[in-house]
Every structure is written in C-alpha cells, then in structure tokens.
Amino acid sequence: MTMNPSEQQNPQYMSSREVRDRFIRFFVQNGSTHVPSSPLVPQNDPTLLFTTAGMVQFKDVFLGNETRPYKRAVTSQRCMRAGGKHNDLENVGPSIRHQTFFEMLGNFSFGDYFKREAIRLAWQLLTSPQSEGGFGLPADRLWPTIYEDDDESFHLWQEVAGVPAQRITRRGAEDNFWAMGDTGPCGPNTEIYWDFYPERGDTSNPATDEERFNEIWNLVFMQFDQPGDGSLVPLEKPGVDTGMGLERMCAVMQGVHSNYQTDLFTPILEKIRQLTGHTQEEMERQIVSYRVVADHTRATTFLIGDGVLPGNEWRSYVLRRVMRRAMVHGRRLGLEEPFMRQVADTIIEMMGDIYPEIGQRRDFILNAILNEEESFGRTLAAGLHRFDQVAAGLDLQPGDLFPGDEMFMLYDTFGLAKDLMKDVAVARGFEIDEEGYEQAMSSQRSRSKASGAFKQGERENLDIYQTAAANQPTQFLGYDYSMLGTPAKVLGIVLDKELVDVVGEAREVEVVLDRTPFYPEGGGQVGDRGALLWEGGRMEVADTRRPVGGVIVHRGTITEGTLRTGAEVRAEVPGEVRWNTMGNHTATHLLHKALRDTLGAHVHQAGSVVEPGRLRFDFTHNSGLTHEQLAKIEKIVNRQIRDDSPVETAEVAYREAVAQGAMALFGEKYGDVVRLVHIPGYESKELCGGTHVQRTGQIGAFFITYEGSIGSGIRRIEAVTGPAAVEYAQERRDLLSSVAARVQTTPMRVEEQVVALQEQLKEANKKVEALERRIARGETGDLTQQVREIAGVKLLTGRTSVTGTEALKEAGDHLRDKLGSGIVVLGTIIEGEPKLVALVTPDVVERGVRAGDIIREIAPTVGGRGGGNPTFAQGGGKDAGKLDAALEQAAEVVAGKLG
Numbered sequence: 001m002t003m004n005p006s007e008q009q010n011p012q013y014m015s016s017r018e019v020r021d022r023f024i025r026f027f028v029q030n031g032s033t034h035v036p037s038s039p040l041v042p043q044n045d046p047t048l049l050f051t052t053a054g055m056v057q058f059k060d061v062f063l064g065n066e067t068r069p070y071k072r073a074v075t076s077q078r079c080m081r082a083g084g085k086h087n088d089l090e091n092v093g094p095s096i097r098h099q100t101f102f103e104m105l106g107n108f109s110f111g112d113y114f115k116r117e118a119i120r121l122a123w124q125l126l127t128s129p130q131s132e133g134g135f136g137l138p139a140d141r142l143w144p145t146i147y148e149d150d151d152e153s154f155h156l157w158q159e160v161a162g163v164p165a166q167r168i169t170r171r172g173a174e175d176n177f178w179a180m181g182d183t184g185p186c187g188p189n190t191e192i193y194w195d196f197y198p199e200r201g202d203t204s205n206p207a208t209d210e211e212r213f214n215e216i217w218n219l220v221f222m223q224f225d226q227p228g229d230g231s232l233v234p235l236e237k238p239g240v241d242t243g244m245g246l247e248r249m250c251a252v253m254q255g256v257h258s259n260y261q262t263d264l265f266t267p268i269l270e271k272i273r274q275l276t277g278h279t280q281e282e283m284e285r286q287i288v289s290y291r292v293v294a295d296h297t298r299a300t301t302f303l304i305g306d307g308v309l310p311g312n313e314w315r316s317y318v319l320r321r322v323m324r325r326a327m328v329h330g331r332r333l334g335l336e337e338p339f340m341r342q343v344a345d346t347i348i349e350m351m352g353d354i355y356p357e358i359g360q361r362r363d364f365i366l367n368a369i370l371n372e373e374e375s376f377g378r379t380l381a382a383g384l385h386r387f388d389q390v391a392a393g394l395d396l397q398p399g400d401l402f403p404g405d406e407m408f409m410l411y412d413t414f415g416l417a418k419d420l421m422k423d424v425a426v427a428r429g430f431e432i433d434e435e436g437y438e439q440a441m442s443s444q445r446s447r448s449k450a451s452g453a454f455k456q457g458e459r460e461n462l463d464i465y466q467t468a469a470a471n472q473p474t475q476f477l478g479y480d481y482s483m484l485g486t487p488a489k490v491l492g493i494v495l496d497k498e499l500v501d502v503v504g505e506a507r508e509v510e511v512v513l514d515r516t517p518f519y520p521e522g523g524g525q526v527g528d529r530g531a532l533l534w535e536g537g538r539m540e541v542a543d544t545r546r547p548v549g550g551v552i553v554h555r556g557t558i559t560e561g562t563l564r565t566g567a568e569v570r571a572e573v574p575g576e577v578r579w580n581t582m583g584n585h586t587a588t589h590l591l592h593k594a595l596r597d598t599l600g601a602h603v604h605q606a607g608s609v610v611e612p613g614r615l616r617f618d619f620t621h622n623s624g625l626t627h628e629q630l631a632k633i634e635k636i637v638n639r640q641i642r643d644d645s646p647v648e649t650a651e652v653a654y655r656e657a658v659a660q661g662a663m664a665l666f667g668e669k670y671g672d673v674v675r676l677v678h679i680p681g682y683e684s685k686e687l688c689g690g691t692h693v694q695r696t697g698q699i700g701a702f703f704i705t706y707e708g709s710i711g712s713g714i715r716r717i718e719a720v721t722g723p724a725a726v727e728y729a730q731e732r733r734d735l736l737s738s739v740a741a742r743v744q745t746t747p748m749r750v751e752e753q754v755v756a757l758q759e760q761l762k763e764a765n766k767k768v769e770a771l772e773r774r775i776a777r778g779e780t781g782d783l784t785q786q787v788r789e790i791a792g793v794k795l796l797t798g799r800t801s802v803t804g805t806e807a808l809k810e811a812g813d814h815l816r817d818k819l820g821s822g823i824v825v826l827g828t829i830i831e832g833e834p835k836l837v838a839l840v841t842p843d844v845v846e847r848g849v850r851a852g853d854i855i856r857e858i859a860p861t862v863g864g865r866g867g868g869n870p871t872f873a874q875g876g877g878k879d880a881g882k883l884d885a886a887l888e889q890a891a892e893v894v895a896g897k898l899g
Helices: 014-030 056-061 117-129 151-161 245-255 266-276 280-285 287-305 315-332 338-349 357-361 364-395 404-414 419-427 434-450 463-468 574-597 627-643 654-659 722-740 747-786 804-820 851-862 881-896
Strands: 071-080 099-109 142-147 170-171 178-179 184-195 213-226 233-245 485-495 496-502 508-514 531-533 539-546 551-560 569-573 607-608 617-618 650-655 673-679 684-687 702-711 714-719 787-790 795-797 823-830 833-840 863-867 872-876
Touching: 014 099, 014 117, 056 071, 056 099, 056 184, 056 213, 056 233, 071 287, 099 170, 099 245, 099 287, 117 151, 117 184, 117 213, 117 233, 142 151, 151 184, 170 574, 184 233, 184 722, 213 245, 233 245, 245 787, 266 280, 266 287, 280 287, 287 315, 287 338, 287 357, 287 364, 287 551, 287 714, 315 338, 315 364, 338 357, 338 364, 357 364, 364 404, 404 419, 404 434, 463 485, 463 496, 463 539, 463 551, 496 551, 551 881, 574 607, 574 617, 574 673, 574 684, 574 702, 574 714, 574 722, 627 702, 650 654, 654 673, 654 684, 654 795, 702 722, 714 722, 722 747, 747 787, 747 795, 747 804, 787 881, 795 804, 795 881, 804 823, 804 833, 823 851, 833 851, 833 881, 851 863, 851 872, 851 881
Parallel strands: 142 170, 795 823
Antiparallel strands: 071 099, 099 233, 142 184, 178 184, 184 213, 213 233, 485 496, 485 508, 485 569, 508 551, 531 539, 531 569, 539 551, 607 617, 617 714, 650 673, 673 684, 702 714, 787 795, 823 833, 833 872, 863 872
16 A cells, blocks of 8 residues: 655655756756766677666776766766666566666766765755755755765764764665676765655664665765776776666655656556556556556667667567566556557657657657567467467366476566466466476576676776876877878787787787877777888788777787887878778768658668678668668669768767757767768768768769668668779679570560560469379379278378479379378478378368378478378478388378377
8 A cells, every 4th residue: 555655844846857957957056067868778888788877878987998078977867777787677566666767867076076075965955945956855854874884974974964873874785885787886875865754753764664765865986996806996086976766856856655656657657547448546456567567668668769679689688578577567457459659659758858869769669669569469379379288288177286397488488477377377277386487487597697698798908008008099090081191109019918018020919009090990880901010010900999998909910020119100091991981981871861861760770880892781660671762762872972062070069969960879979079970962960980081972872782671670781882882883784794695685675584484484384283283183093002991091191293282282182082081191202302291081080180280290200390280281301211201100190099
C-alpha cells in the first residue's frame, strides 16, 4: 500500500522541468559550464555497457587523459542501468524508487573545488529558499551518510552545513565508496537522504529505515583510479562527481512518496490506463505492471533514439529483454495487441523538446518498437507451443512439476520471463521446479562471467603515450593538402608498450611526433598510411591512431636504418591515397543527405568506413531500398558532384552547430568546440573531424555497388568514387560487352535478348517436366510390384529416376491412388542430393501412422530432415549413398507405428 509522506514542512511544489532548470542554473551561476547530455551508449569506451552516470562522459578528464576548457561542469544526463554491474531491471515495478532509465543531475570539479566546496554548494542549493534560487528544503529533514573512514567529510558536514553529528551516518564501502565499473575513477562518497516522515522522531537513520528515507544526492570524491588489478592509484588531480536522481528529487518537490507519482510518469501511466480501459482502482491493483511498462518504454524510446536496436548480442540483447519484460506485463494488463508504440509516442511528446534526438527520430523509434512487438508475438506463440510439447512429452498431469531446466530454456531461447511461464503453468495446473530453474540460471551466469560477457577487453596503458608526447597534443596538419609532406620531430618511441630511445631495423614500433599530416582513425575514416623518412632511414607507417587525448601515434615497421628519440624526420602521406580518401569522405556526407531527402528524416548514420578505395555507410531504415530509390540517390549525389559546390569547414561551439541543424553522429565523441563541415550547395551540415575535398567536383563520380541489411532496422550501402568509380564503370562495360557476345547481340540489346532466351528456357523446362511426368507414370507400373503388407497395411517403397520435386510428388500421388489404401514412400536424386516423399491414406492415419512422422525418422539417415502433415510429407539430405537405406528404414518405422 502506498503511504502518503508527511505534510509537515513539505517544500513548495515544483515541476520536473523547474527542478532540472533550477539545478543547472544554480551551478552555472557558481562558475560551472553547462555540458549537454551524452548518448546512452558510452563514446569510445568498450568497458561500459551503457552510460550509467553523469560522469561517464568525463571519465578521461578525471583520469588526466583529456583536458577541457573548463574546470567545473553541470549536466542533466540520461542514464541506463539494466545490465552489467549496475543492473536495476528486476527492481523496477516492485520498487517505487528504481528505474532502468533515469535522468541524473550532476555537478563536477576537475581538479578545482573538492570536499568542502562540494558540500557547501549542495547544502546551499538544497536549503536556500526558492525565492533565492534554492529548493527550500528544511535542513532538519536532510541526513548525510559518509564512508566509514572519511573523517574529513564527517567534520565538514558539521562545520559547513551545521548538521548535528548524530545525524551523520558512517557506512561501509558497499554503500559509500563509488566506482563507475570494474575499472576507472573511483572514491569515497557522501550521500544526502530526505526524511519523508520526520514526525516519527529521531529513532531511525538511512542505514536502518529505507522506507522512511530516500537518497536524493550522491557526492563522489574522485581520488583514485582502479586499473582492474584490485589496486587503487591516487589521481594527480582529485575531483568531484555528483549525481542527483531527477525522479527522486521530483518526488520530494512534488510531495509524493513514489517516483511514479511525479509528473515524469503520471502522463505515461495515464496513457497506459487509457489503452487498458481500467479504472483508477484497477490500475492501482496492478500498479507493478503499470510501472514496468512505463519505465521500460521510456528506456526503449531513448535507447533506440541513441542507435541501439533489439537483438541477441550485448546492448541489443539488454534492450530486447527490457522490451519483452514490458510486453509481458502489458499482456498481464490485457494488452494483447502491440501497445508500446503508442506509449512511446506519449514519451516523445513529453520529452522531445528536452532531448531533441528522440523527437527527430520519432518515426524510426516507433517503427522499430512495432517490429519488435510483432516479432515477440510470434516468439510467444512458439514458446507456448514448446511448453505444451514438453508437458505432453513428459505426460505431465495436474499437480506435476514442470522441469526447471526446460523453464530456463524458454527464458534463454525465447526470452520468456519465468513469471510469465509460471502463470502459464498454473493455468494448466502444473507446479514449477524453482530450484532447477535457479540452477540453470546460475550455470548460465557462470558461463557469461567466464567468457567476459561485456567486452572488457585489454586495457591499454595510456600513460605511456602521454609521457611520450611530453603531455602535449600532437599538432595535426593534415587538413591542409599542401602539408602532406612535412618535417617533424620524434618526441617518443614505444616498443612493446615501453618507451625506448632508439630502435633498429625490422622492429614494429609506435612513434609520436610533435606535428603530423597523418590522419588518426576516427569518424569512420581509416588511419593514414605512409612513411617517415630521415637520413639513412625509413619507417613504413601502416596505421595512425589517437589512443588518448590529442596524442597521435604512428604504427609501423622500421625498414631501413635506426630511429632515435629527438630525430628530425619527414612525415609523408601519399597524395593520391589521401585524395581518394577525402573524396570518399565528402561523398558520405552527400550520401547521408540524399538518403534523408529520399527516405525520410528518420534516416541517421549508424556507422561508416572511409578508405581510399571505397566507402561504406550504415544507416537506420526498416526496409530494403528499391531499384528506383537507389537510382534516385545515386543521381542526387552525382548532381551535387557536377555542381562543384564548395566544401566549407569551421570551428564552432557545439551548441551553435546543433542549433544550425548540423548532424551529430551516433557513437562520436564531441567536445565543446567542434568542426562543422558544410556543403552550402546542398545544405549538408555535419560535425566531422575527417578530411574532405575543397569542392564536390573533385570527387569525380559516385556509384553504389551494394545495398543490404546488416541487422534489424539497419541497412548498408557501399559505394566507390574517383578512380575506383572509373574502374567500376569500365568493369561493368567490359562485362556487358562479354555477355552481349555470348548471347549473340549488341550491348544495347542485351536485355531484350536475355528476356527472349528466358522465354525459350521456360518453354523447354515445361517440356522436360511433361516428359518427367510421363516417365514417372511409366515407372509406377514397376513400382507397384514392390508392395508389401505390414499388419494388414499396404506399404510401397522405392526409387524413381525423376529429377524434379513436383514429378516426385506426382508419382507418389499416382501410386497412392492405385493402392487405394496404404502408404507410399519414394526417393530420388535431384542435383546430387537425395529427396524423399511419404503419402498415407486417411484410413491408415487413423491407425496411428502419419506421413510427417515417417519422414522425420528416415530423413536423418540421408543426413537431413523434413516433415509435413499426416497425409503428405517431404524431406531431403546430403548423403545420396544412403537413400536405399532410408527407404528400407521406412518399413521399420511403419511396423513400429502399427505395433
């Protein structure tokens, strides 16, 4: 039962928008820079499943691997916790305070203020009157907790905030030592709890009464880095990372006890209630399912908006689990038809102006949700069929135990939750083997842990590159085409993850220069290849990367001479290679715009590869492109190339670029100042750090070479430009001429000639089929001599020489009609592979012999499978040498069926 919070000293009501705005405004006024929310998919961080906290986008800043133009920041960050170390999935629904998706308000210090100032600012914002920009919370209803060994915070709470010592609770590392994951920045934290029921007196504290107290703000003091080996390494510049759950703070400011009673959820819950047709009382009785649907649909909307689609691997699998859990609870509410799409539309309406990504991608999000809902409907039907198969196979009777391992298989294979299957079992009168299910689940977790399910990967030693570069960024000169050959100085050489002063011939090394024309891999563009030259020496550069901050690393092999730290070299990128790469990269921008203009604004880049010889572009779209659409897109891009529009680049503020309509690409990491690539002739605007031609005409030509699906809702186009496009056109011209010669016509009349030949072939095939039918009927006379009787049932088995499945079936029909009553099993070899058919007359079916059963049992003999209905079935395999054995086995199968 939901309890109403105390009416005593409740703060004045504040909407969620006001709470979010007030938090951000307060810290901006105190010197912080407002930084936009990063996506739910962590950028350039394979160790994290999702963005679980506001500090994720600042991880490298805390580690000292990246610098920002500010030392204080404030954000409202969208977060997701439904997998890995941070997993709130099972708590959602029963708990009034947990969500998988939530917004975290945070303020951050990067080597600026620390514990004293963090506590002071937090206390000032929470307790200052609303008229002065605070939240106006009564101080005596706020209870801090601290890490058990953090005496400094214990004294600061008393000194700075005036909190009595008896209201400050010490807690262990599990509660008050925060870490982002198994690796990365971490440190002790102090949490601030709100007392919902102060009238109960001071007999409780947050450590003993979670129902009365709710954590609203967590101040983490980033003092350490954990490399993953169990150690804690002090950070050179400690910082502050705080997180205030917007949903929880709204509950406080709106005088309710549950996050789901705030204005962040009530419109969503009301939409669900409208879909179900429930009364308010009916909704309250089933409120757990309502919460699950509301939260999980929010998570689904934002995950798809950030480029994640439901699937069977990693993030996609988590999304699918979240969606299916929502769908299952929707069915408990009586929603048999797809419903999440309509709930998601309400969410986009509510939050699309705050997070424009979901508004811009509305159609794509809704279509992706509908596709998964329809797919789940089919999966649920298959799962229920499997459930009934198992029950029938085990001859389970009411009161019997349904096996736990089979229950887990339904979860693991079909994604059907235990609770749903438990409901199915109860409806059929069965009990559930809970212990067996948990054992199977435990075994699966052990396997997942052993295989490193969340792609932790090998953590690179990034410090060595900072040391090699003397903590200075590499000057990149590659945007200037005239600088593709430039003098540079060797700052550091890395050999086998160690810094060395000198390296000799035939060694593979990584070299850091003070300046370079080599483009480091990023934004889909591959790293440049080329050479470093010095007197008496040469290094072939095979790849260029930016492993940390602004440091560019050249990987390659010393092919001549000896290289030393401090040496002067000439860094050279082959002009033709770079030119072709630039043409392909600019073409991807034109292609992206052409796709959106042709298919719709739901199209967004989902990945790309830009190389000298080709480009590959992945994009969001739910169906294959027609020949006409591809031709139109190709035509648009080539028209823009012919127009020879200028390609303009400029360094602008991120917010300004987005305000101008620039596309920020999924999976890319952007700073506060970004590089805007603008093609004014086509109004293509994208944030991009890659290299581009100066005018579109320099691309030369553009041809699409491939289009296809690479996953649910993701399509891929491959294309060529420049010299590769010329080569592609020449190859197709030569192929056309060759085909024309073979079909004895001119290139211009190839299509006409091929159509005529197809018609001739069709007529010839008809004649062949007619002849095969006559042969088949002729053979049936001989085959009737092979009839035997088993338990009073006629059985005819034999081989025929027909080479088509239709002729084989016709032969079987003819023989069955001749028998009048009985079983026919025939086999033949078609294109080197054995094929089988079985036919059973209805009166024999009544005696328990089914054609489908016969084929299912004999097809494995020829290395294959098959099936069908009781009167007709067909199958095949790979082992033609076993066809006679399979036909002979049919007699054994029939004998077994007849007893």
